[in-house]
Amino acid sequence: MIRVLIADDQPLVRRGLALILAPVPDVEVVGEAGDGAEAVALARRLRPDVVVMDIRMPVLDGVGATGELARALPGTRVLALSTFDMDEYVVAALRAGAHGFLPKDVSPEELTAAVRTVHAGEAAVAPRLLTRLIAAYVRTPQPPCGPAAAVEPAGLTPREREIWRLIAAGLDNAGIARELDLSVSTVKNHITGLFTKLGVRDRAQAVITAYESGLVVAARGHAR
Template sequence: MTGTPERIRVLIADDQPLVRRGLALILAPDPAFEVVAEADDGQQAVDLAHRHRPHVVVMDIRMPVLDGVQATERITRELPACRVLALSTFDMDEYVVAALRAGASGFLPKDVSPEELSAAVRTVHTGEAAVAPRLLTRLISTYVTTPHRPQSPPSVPVSDPGELTPREIEVWHLLATGLDNAEIASAMGISVSTVKNYITSIFAKLSVRDRAQAVIAAYESGLVEARSTNPAG
């Protein structure tokens, strides 16, 4: 007899009651999800995350008391099994990069469709990054090297990139310039499954948790430069 799959436990954090309720109404009817709590500021999100242990927190990044970036950093540090999906009013928002630095596994604009929201929650729950590769690269290339950005946690700590093999560095570079796995496979003449194996190894060697942090690390290490697709050096 096959058991019922575990529902994805979701906490929604947004200081606007209508937005918060709307997100809950999108997810709650789907039997794959269970909305376990709603928070109206970042501190409450942290407290409720500890109390309810959600699988995914859907987090507005601009909130009072404790903003979404700081709340994301605390939740991902204190509850490492919990994934955070950041919400922003705008696609191009430097606070989104701050949230990705802090440990968010992806982001969505607030005008996202119900189908996109559901798909993104499922994606981050599996440990993948819920953000289009080229949009992720465009965001990071715009804001990572910007001198005036909001106060945020320290840059993503990575291990020595010198531990990577030349082939892994090539995959890392292509990933950072916005290619998805199929495009990397085509560019290198290898299979998608081989690309996935390389990426798993890259994440482990760099001590990053997902694609978003790997892209940030590539820009901060100088592997790629802002608004450039050529390797540094």
């Protein structure tokens, strides 16, 4: 069973999420929290596998709560929820340690799939949506004379660097395999080595690192 804690400051939203997840055979809703501080306290007591976390809440917001959970309960994975006009908070949540995020208008099937995905340790983030968010909100400072040289971790192979760039462009493993004429299993092996060298946990953090390192430059408001 995947033990899920729901955190949202709106009782109707909490109840709706619980009603969606309750009938799922491999999911058990173990608690509900009305703010980030309560979510952290309940998570410490209940030890859920996944916290479905609203980003904007009183007392302690979802970003702060995610950071606390990442430090105190690394085995508990956070799935952040947000509306599209709150993209910057979602990026902050990914930086804080969330394993993924969804817009609040997703279907019940998408929510259930995302809970299972983050429980498995993978990032539940639509690649192209992630790229749009990062392009809009992660800025690489540019000097007046032009873009600075990318500051990348040492030891990346040319193949790893190219795969990193394609991840940041929003391609999934199958898309990268087609682009580079490789098998999907070979791409997965390269990505495992790449993540180790970057010191990141998943694709979401790899994309953020790509923008912050200067490997990819975000245009204002959209990806270039």
